[in-house]
Amino acid sequence: MSMVEDLCRRAHAVRLAVQELNTETKNAALRNAADALEQHAGEILEANNADLVQARENGMKESMVDRLTLTKERIAQMAKGLRQVADLPDPVGEVLDDFTRPSGIRIRKVRFPFGVIGIIYESRPNVTADAFALTFKSGNAVVLKGGSDAICSNTAITKVLRDSLTASGVPADAVNLIESTDRKDTAEFLTMRDYVDVMIPRGSAGLIRMVVENSRIPVIETGSGNCHIYVDKDADLDKAIPIIINAKTQRTGVCNAAESLVVHRDIMDRFMPRFAEAMKEHHVRLHADDESRPFLPGAAPATEEDFAKEYLDLDLSVKTVGSVQEAIDHINRYHTQHSDCIITENKEVADLFLRLVDSACVYVNASTRFTDGFEFGFGAEIGISTQKLHARGPMGLKELTSYKYLITGDGQIRH
């Protein structure tokens, strides 16, 4: 049996034991694991250093090296994350429905864990602890496959977590890491349908596409965000400008940042000067269509590619439209079904936009940056789903569960 199959089988073998853990046991195990991460910070930092040496040898960009770097403070953050998840309500066992049929059978729909979750991710080693905490609290076993760059860090973190689980009297196989940098192992992981119930990729658009195209296991796509802000002709510019600045510039490397602006022709004269000034002040590079470019000194011409692009940087495309319908069509064509916003004081136009823009999160007069499990009050987030199956938008603990029907009778048969 291969290493990958062995790990997946081990996770599968303990999935019901993990499901059966009561809330107190899970919370105690999470708090113990948090303490263990801090106690073993030295070993984790040493392992991380090995990754960093290798990364620099490979000529990794400094921004990527920063993502890979752990510090004592970052380990304390990871530990804090585990303690926060311990404080969240346990989703397992929630009764979603309970009814009795004319035949006398009682049907309860009850929240249960998936069983085994697979997570494939890239550089940041803190994902190892985060993903463990969320899958464990939601009653699942997890098999992790992190990025090659972080192999030593991930191995060290997983060892601390597993040893801590054992000390807490919980099966260590609740968390498993595929300790490999071989792509063949990732490919095999995606075929482990008999043992893994759902696969969640976290990372770049390329990683997600690879998983979607190759997985035999059902996938929850956590996606890239080409988020749009549409400034309607009935927009209040005192709302529009701060929202655009916030959505574009507060953090540029995140999936809920704005990448595209759409503006109604009739408001250009009033809007464009304030917009141009704000963007200049925040060093945003504009990629504008022919109609808007004359208002925007220094803007580059927008290409078809610009409209579809997730820049993840201080860039913004600009498109002019003549109606809200044209704005909706443009957005539905180029967006990634993540988060899109309209700025308008016209309730009818806002309602049309809310209904017809086909995204996980559709906004009126608020920044797309709110698309986030914490901002939504979920207390945690494993990612933002941009697909429509199972979960859409921010995914917290509940979204890491399924349900089953429990049917009780006293001898009923079907007629």
Place this chain on the structure above:
Amino acid sequence: MSMVEDLCRRAHAVRLAVQELNTETKNAALRNAADALEQHAGEILEANNADLVQARENGMKESMVDRLTLTKERIAQMAKGLRQVADLPDPVGEVLDDFTRPSGIRIRKVRFPFGVIGIIYESRPNVTADAFALTFKSGNAVVLKGGSDAICSNTAITKVLRDSLTASGVPADAVNLIESTDRKDTAEFLTMRDYVDVMIPRGSAGLIRMVVENSRIPVIETGSGNCHIYVDKDADLDKAIPIIINAKTQRTGVCNAAESLVVHRDIMDRFMPRFAEAMKEHHVRLHADDESRPFLPGAAPATEEDFAKEYLDLDLSVKTVGSVQEAIDHINRYHTQHSDCIITENKEVADLFLRLVDSACVYVNASTRFTDGFEFGFGAEIGISTQKLHARGPMGLKELTSYKYLITGDGQIRH
């Protein structure tokens, strides 16, 4: 552009128009379509006859020919099905959650259609009308790919439905049939990720496996059922025997029929004589393990294959166990996560079974035959999901929808 891509694009182009139809318009269109099926019964029967001639020429088994055959009564049944769906509540627009965050943004989670659903099915032409009714009522456009054997029937039915939609003032592209018997077209259909949001296969285990293994579109697996009944040592045999007879023999060709019996060693002496007699009376062929076979005159030895088999016939495997835990392990090893049942008067044992058997529907003292959208009170059924993502168990109209978050503010930005 290929024919398949053209159809999928057309469905995609009207998906928001279908989503926007109000309940009255959808219901009227469904009732008009029901009338149209009855009015055009002659054309449909003629087309069906062409399929039947071809099927007999190809040497199709008579049981399969029966599935393929339409009659005036069966067309009336199809029409009745459409009218029943018209009478069901509309799931679209249901507010699933509504809350305001400290920042002042209001977040509503609202039920919306998927958009475009793909359905791949086999012989029965009535699925064409059923699948249209359920996807249409839930606000979706649909692209259908039926079995080659039913190509003329499906084409005729779809033409009647499309003409009727046009007459009702609804886009005909809400329902589309891939009029092809070429497997290459099915393969292409499974790649239409840009236009189709979810793919639902209905039919044999082989068809479902093919779709799961090849689809680039998220799949909801509607599955085969190797359903188990476990007779515990604390079983009431007056409940056990009728439930086993019902689950095994009421209809054998359905996915919620029992295929496997598991029995506790301690109850064999009391149970086996009554069980053997009942099975003999109902002409059930038994495939029994070594321990139970001496009690069952004429039983064949059970092989590993028997335990895993969905017979869909008057066959039943029999396995002896020494504890409820052993029963659970056996069931979780061989079942298809569809429906499994325990017969017991012991509440603690029943609760353990309910929690640890990893199936969509877990029963205590009732027939597995109740796993059905109508029996559950959903009023309709597109299939029984045996996967854990999105929907589990019987799928009605709600299970054919997704949701999105509508967020409204008055200028909020993230800090």
